[in-house]
Amino acid sequence: MIRTILHSVDVFTILIFFITLLLAYIIWDNVVRVRTNIPGPTPWPVIGNLPSIIGTKNASETFLQMQKKYGDLVYLKFGKLPIVVVFGYKNVHQVLVDNGNKTKFRPRHLLHFLKTLFPKEAGVVFSNGQEWVDIRRFSMVALKDFGVGKQSIEEKIQDEVDFLMDLFSKQGKKPTDCSKMFPKATSNIISSIIFGSRFDFDNPDFNNLLGNIAIIFKYAAAFRLENCFPVLDKVNPFNKTKLVVEGRKKIQKYIASRIESARCSFDANNIRHFLDVYLEQEGKPDSKISDRTKSPYAESHRSLTRSYDNSSSCAKSHGSLTRSYHNSSLHVPNFTDLIPDRTIAQIFM
Template sequence: MLQPATLALGANVTVYLLLFMFCLLLLWAWTRHGESSRRESSRLPPGPAPLPLIGNLHQIRPSNFLKSLKTLSEKYGPVFTVHLGFRRAVVLWGYDAVKEALVDQGEAFSGRGTVATFGSVLKDHGVNFSEGTRWKELRRFSVLTMGNLGVGKRSIKEKIREEAQHLIDELKSTGELPFDPAFHISNAVANVTCSVLFGNRFDYQDKEFHDLLRMMNVLFVESSSSFAQLYTMFTNIMDHLPGPHQKACQALRNIQTFCKRRVEINQKTFDPSDPRDFIDHFLIKMEKEKDNPSTEYFMKNLVCTILGLFIGGSETVSITIRHALLFFLKYPEIEEKILAEIDCVIGRARIPAIEDKSNMPYTDAVIHEIQRFTDLVPLGVPHRVLEDTSFRGFLLPKGTEIYPILSSVHRDPTQFKDPETFDPGHFLDENGKFKKSNAFMPFSAGKRNCTGESMAKMELFIYITAILQSFKLVLHGDPKDIDVRPRMNGFLHIPVNYELKVIPR
């Protein structure tokens, strides 16, 4: 029988051998990566020299990714290269560089880069995280179908107004007691998206709906953590490690399961002569192209498309409204100016309509400034060049990942007179009229701008004005303690948790 010391020695040898093999594997991977990088480095924009295995991680803090990139831009200019672990990316900093890529050369830059949390589940399916022919076909179908279902027409406007009334009634039920508004707002915004995609809204007390919104909150909170940044840098390794990134992936899988169930419900009652929602329209297209071997209309693309549209059209708008209410609590004088405009244009007897916006330039400017200042998606969603691309004297090889930093656009001093200050005047001319800015890109820009942008703009205006029309907002706590800085600084800028009271006017 082997002695304990002998067994321990054997175990140690095994551990050392495994560590040795692991180091050899990393060295081999880095060598291959380095050879490829050296062949292409002379053609890429400048940037800091990477270290083996970690790239530029010693210069880029996942906990403050944006600030780290800003520091590098000050040294290397508006277009520079960074190595995120084994992943190499070209960063675009400032309005001119981002606009030149996404708008002027939009076709070449229309590929989709890697966001590990979403990519691990969607796997290049659906409209949001695919590229090339698949993305073009699904985007064209999505825009056309949402238009046919009323986005941009009277029907969707009325659905938003009806949901705004439900929201007002729900807020009244709080009885002037302090509460966290996040859940109520998420209900209202998600219900409009559900009406378009699934053909019905949910009662605010529906348990399945509650669970769905909770999963969406988990998804975005964990996707904005430092672990999620590391997950994108070291995907193959962190796929096998525990952490918050795994919670985000599981939440996304749960939402995907919900979407599958909704499709199955539609299939049981499907009538191609009377399509009720986005799912029905996709099922009709699937039937028409069932004999086409290269069709993009199949079940995986259907589920991933409605999943992406649901996520993109729900929680992002909800988070923006939560930011807005926090700004009104901090700056009550802005709230009062909006209310004066509401009283003049709308009055108190009816729910606001999107047609009112053209007569409310100050309100419109405030909403734009909230979106600019809060930088909901500060880093933008990564792009990828689809072909070898000449850009500002550099040659970006096909497949190069691109980080168009939207925060750098919204903070560009050449575009906004005082970008670090919250000032609705950024969107007003000398006569107090609303002033557009090409550097306003909360929905990104170019060919891959947000599919649901028009609906999101309607929701922001109607919900925000309806809330201020109906209630006086009162902070539960000391107003001087209000901190409008986000508590999460990753994929999304998520506001701090707060409680308020709403007093009927």
């Protein structure tokens, strides 16, 4: 019967049918499904506005041109995902701070990758929604107890400066590459808060840890075609997701060992570092952490990744609307990802 039908319908009719179906989908996808009056360039079918972004050498300049043409809110499509780029401090503050209860969730174009990287729990940088709010609150309170944001942290900074000065003096008049020294010094300040001690610059564990973190942030860019089209994760031979996952597992293994080491010498009356705070919290019967002892990395990694906040702003961006947002005469539909203008250069680097 099917063969009879196919023989009775010519190729031209089938072609017209599929073209009509495609046009109907485009109209539904761009007019009916997403109702918004925010201006922006016309998207292509299926791929959206990706060609106009990917095909430019300077994405920041492209977005600035869009701002001049369309205003401080620009509506785009990355594949099938609706995106609104927000320009200007006032608008960013209004959308992400004043309406923070609506925008505390991760952009949807990141969720596929984050689920691949962190199938269970994601820590303070990569977590989502209310979990992110709770973890961030706990981490910030604990870190402040160890001097973060206070004058007392200057002692740790000064100690690391002394180590740097000694290292420079040993170099004499030889040319010195500082590109790796300063990041290591900064990381040591963080390590002294989290682990209670610093690392020697040539410590293999330290270098492996920093190397794996660098891999994660190198290949975990906020903008990846795989985020818009998840199927590419399986078919793209140049996909770097496996490298990122392997790096995450190595960090997990190392920090889990440090937690177990801290557990052996833990004294609730002598809290020495951030891991002790975690162990103290873990021991409380009403603690949420006590239910997660099978995943020690998830909890400790929250503090570690939190410390690399400045280098991961693109990866940790929030701004997926759970409810629609109205700004004077403009309407941002729900489940739209928001991108502040200051993160554009990092997202498309």
